Amino acid sequence: MPKSDLRIDILGISLSIAAEEDVIYLKNLLNNYRLAIENTQKSTGLRDPLKTAILTGFLLCDEIERIRKREVRDKEVEQLTLDMIARIDEALEQEG
Secondary structure, eight states: OOOEEEEEEETTEEEEEEESSOHHHHHHHHHHHHHHHHHHHHHHOOOOHHHHHHHHHHHHHHHHHHHHHHHHHHHHHHHHHHHHHHHHHHHHHHHO
16 A cells, blocks of 8 residues: 555644555544544643643543453453353253
């Protein structure tokens, strides 16, 4: 996949990146980050760009970690469910 260029203008900083991702995907990521920054500023009242960026990054990492834990828990529940189904099937086979 060819590299896509994206211009980022956020919190008073401008930079360009090149990534091996679709430009639409990169723009969606940037929009999501902008929304996260807006939410951080609304909920905290922060206006300092560096503090806002740091806190937003921290909150996004928290969200990622919560999703990972939920996925692990979901996999554990799925495995327990499959084990119970296997036991029920085995019990039914023994009866029949």
